[in-house]
Structure formats: C-alpha cells, structure tokens
Amino acid sequence: MxxxxxxxxxxxxxxxxxxxxxxxxxxxxxxxxxxxxxxxxxxxxxxxxxxxxxxxxxxxxxxxxxxxxxxxxxxxxxxxxxxxxxxxxxxxxxxxxxxxxxxxxxxxxxxxxxxxxxxxxxxxxxxxxxxxxxxxxxxxxxxxxxxxxxxxxxxxxxxxxxxxxxxxxxxxxxxxxxxxxxxxxxxxxxxxxxxxxxxxxxxxxxxxxxxxxxxxxxxxxxxxxxxxxxxxxxxxxxxxxxxxxxxxxxxxxxGEDVETTGYRVYLDGDLVAEGAAMPDAERPPRAQITRQLSPGEHLIEAEVGGSSPVYLASVLEYYAEGDGVEAARSSTGARISRWYEVARTGESLHQCAPGDLLRVRLQVEMPVDAWYAVLEDRLPPGTELVDVSPLVRLEGDASGARLRAHAESLSDRLGFYGTWLPAGAYETSYLVRATTRGEFRVMPAEMTLVYEPGAWGRSASAFLNVGGKP
Incomplete structure (x- = not known):
C-alpha cells in the first residue's frame, strides 16, 4: 500500500x-x-x-x-x-x-x-x-x-x-x-x-x-x-x-569484520541459486527463484561460508488462479463493503457508458478501537476522479474520532486516514466519471492499521464494464 x-x-x-x-x-x-x-x-x-x-x-x-x-x-x-x-x-x-x-x-x-x-x-x-x-x-x-x-x-x-x-x-x-x-x-x-x-x-x-x-x-x-x-x-x-x-x-x-561470503540456496534439496555477498557491493545479493509449486510443504535452505555474520531474508510471492478476490479480514480487522451507483439516482450498477458519473460507496465496520488506520481504494480503471466525500461515522458519538481524507499523489488511488477511530461503522464515497471503454477488474479496497499489520480487512474485487447501457 x-x-x-x-x-x-x-x-x-x-x-x-x-x-x-x-x-x-x-x-x-x-x-x-x-x-x-x-x-x-x-x-x-x-x-x-x-x-x-x-x-x-x-x-x-x-x-x-x-x-x-x-x-x-x-x-x-x-x-x-x-x-x-x-x-x-x-x-x-x-x-x-x-x-x-x-x-x-x-x-x-x-x-x-x-x-x-x-x-x-x-x-x-x-x-x-x-x-x-x-x-x-x-x-x-x-x-x-x-x-x-x-x-x-x-x-x-x-x-x-x-x-x-x-x-x-x-x-x-x-x-x-x-x-x-x-x-x-x-x-x-x-x-x-x-x-x-x-x-x-x-x-x-x-x-x-x-x-x-x-x-x-x-x-x-x-x-x-x-x-x-x-x-x-x-x-x-x-x-x-x-x-x-x-x-x-x-x-x-x-566493529564486526566483513569479508566476501559465498552462499548457496536450495529448494526442496535442489540447488537453485549461488553466488557471493561482497562487502563493497552497492546492494545485497538477491536470489530470485521462479517455480510452479505443487500443493503441500516446501523447504528452502541456505548455506554460507566464511566467518562474517550473514543475515538472510526471504519473501514469497504467489499468484493463485481465480475469477476474483473475496472479501476477508483478520479477527480484529475491518469489514469492508464497496459498491457502485448511478450518481444521480443511487441505482446500483456494474455497467455504464463513457461520460457517465458514478458514485463509489465504501462502508467500514471497525470491530475495535483503532489507532492509525488507513483505508485505501484504487480508482476504477477507465474512470477519472471528480470529487471525494469525507469519511464519517454512521452511529454513536464521533467527537473523539480523528479523520482525514486525502487524494493520493498517485493518480490511481484514494487514501482515507484515521489517527483514532472508535469502534463502529463508517462510510465514505467519491465521484468518478467513466472515460475509457473496456471491461475492467477493480482490485479490493483495503484497510490496515499501520503499526499493527496483523489487523487488516478488504472488500471483494469487482468488475466494471464501460461500454454502453445494459
């Protein structure tokens, strides 16, 4: 994010x-x-x-x-x-x-x-x-x-x-x-x-x-x-x-002594990368492993030589097949709903024509009080931003909530920032105008607590057809 x-x-x-x-x-x-x-x-x-x-x-x-x-x-x-x-x-x-x-x-x-x-x-x-x-x-x-x-x-x-x-x-x-x-x-x-x-x-x-x-x-x-x-x-x-x-x-x-250190990386017992970490290198070496993995457990092992201290880090990125992403959240994360409306009538839609004005609505249910919350939503592809409404609390006393909304400097997303959000339901919306014909998949809206990464929530992904009236 x-x-x-x-x-x-x-x-x-x-x-x-x-x-x-x-x-x-x-x-x-x-x-x-x-x-x-x-x-x-x-x-x-x-x-x-x-x-x-x-x-x-x-x-x-x-x-x-x-x-x-x-x-x-x-x-x-x-x-x-x-x-x-x-x-x-x-x-x-x-x-x-x-x-x-x-x-x-x-x-x-x-x-x-x-x-x-x-x-x-x-x-x-x-x-x-x-x-x-x-x-x-x-x-x-x-x-x-x-x-x-x-x-x-x-x-x-x-x-x-x-x-x-x-x-x-x-x-x-x-x-x-x-x-x-x-x-x-x-x-x-x-x-x-x-x-x-x-x-x-x-x-x-x-x-x-x-x-x-x-x-x-x-x-x-x-x-x-x-x-x-x-x-x-x-x-x-x-x-x-x-x-x-x-x-x-x-x-x-x-004053740790540093020397050139050789390394080897194995995946399930097979050698997949080897090289040397040199103290005067511009950046630490990276071993990128690309392989289609079968279901089940897999083992990554690393061997290093020399007497210098070596610190390792690994990152796993994977792409699963499927038609879309379902809404999900952690036990303390927000429940997020998102839908698209005709701006003038409030009628729900998934298809529109270039020039149409759409309203994107986001509802967030916070199960616990939260510090430093960020709600981020990517603008629907094929549209341009027109206006943004503030994030507001739907029920209870909102006097203690500290909410800010910013359009990101990046052109493809919006960020809503809550320094302190009491538990409860919140809503925001923004207006976009359809500009480009096509069938687009819209990635989920996401909310995280910046200093508690284990607390997260996302909406479902969506499809938007910009081409003509149904």
Missing amino acids: AHQANSVEETVSQFLPALRLLEELSGPWAVGEEPLLRLPGLVESSLQRLYRLQNRDGGWGWVEGDVSQSYHTGYVVLGLEEARDAGYPVNERVLDRGLEFLRKISLETLNVDEKAYITYVLSECQKGDLSLARSLSERRRHMSLYAQAYLALALSNMGDEAAATRIADDLTAAVVETAHTAHWTEEEHYLAAMSSDGRTTAAVLQALAVEDPENRLLDKAANWLMWERDGGFWRSTYETAQIVSSLTDYVALT
Missing part, C-alpha cells in the same frame, strides 16, 4: 536511518554510491514537507491537519537535529517551535512514558533537564521498557552515567532470552506511541550498547531483530527506522 508517503512519520523515517548510517559507519558498512547521490535531494524535499506540515502550536500530528502529538513531534525534532548535524541547512525557527511544544507538553502531561521520551529528545538537542531526568528515574518502575531505555540514553547524554547504568541493569534483568536470541516485550503496548516489541527491543539494544558495551545480550538482541524481518523490512516504516538506527549503533560498537 502507498499510504505511508502521506504520514509525517514516514517522511522522517525515509531519511533519518540513512543519516545515522553515514554518521556512524564507514568502510564496508558505508552506504553505497547510488543511495548517497539520492540522499541530499531526499533530505531537502523531506525537510520542506515537514516545514509545511508543522501546526500553529509548533507540533506535528500523524498526517496533514492532524492535532499535534508529542511522539510525532519528538520524532520530527530528532530528524531535524540529525539533518542539521549532517550539514544540511535547517530552519531554526521551525526547530525551536518544535522544541517549545515538547517542553510545554512535558510540563503538562502526567504520563511518565511521554515525559521520558520528551526528555530523551530534548537531551539529543542539548536542551535536556537533568533534574527532571533524575526525578523520572525514581519512577521508572511505572514506565514501559522502551521509555526506560530512552530515559537511560537521556541520562547518559546529560552525564549521569550512574543513573543510566542502574536503568540498564534493570533492563538486562527484564529480558526474554533463548539460546540464540534476546528481546523485550511490553505488558501492554501504547499504540498512540507506535509501540511494538521490535521498537522496544531496538531502544533497549541502543541503551545497552551505550551503557554496557560488554553486555552478553547485545549479540542475541541483534539476532532477534534480524530474525523478525519480513522480506528485509520490519512491521512498519517506523519500526524499520528505529531498528536500523539501533543496529547501526550496535555494528559501530562491535
């Missing part, structure tokens, strides 16, 4: 890890030449977008027009500070207003996790409050693990290594450990803060790498993070950015 290009978080996540890599790593771990050439333009365009999306109170929300939130504002401030440290010109007025917003929230909020995160962000900008950090340290038992990790980093930034080490010791004791991995899991995730076990483990790894470089859990935590990838990435752009930044610190600390 292309929704994340519209979020403030994704805007920061697409450049912040790269800047961290350039700052910390060199030699065989350096970013390749091609990404280096693209990075300045990416950073500069991202900075301009962040300037434009800053709210009047100095903060940022998740998407354009959203109310300001401390976690998104803190993330933007970290991105601006990192860009400035890397030599990019940053609008100081924008940065100062963001810092002032965070200081204000830190004084007002009673949430110790929020206070700890803001304290960390301010310390990264040399604006930290050591007395507040020490006071928070006395209340760390009431914090989430990721907040404790950020507080340890803040205390270290401000020179109180003794207090930071005490928190690092507590985090070491809270580990979930196996023979080969280590990770940290929260009793309850605060979804407004984009919390996840991957983000928590990344924060703890970063704190332990700074406070206890000889900690026996570092290698195991790095292993767990690498094994949690799905096709080379993690659950969201935010989690990916946090983990890449944390692993950057880990690699810079450990």
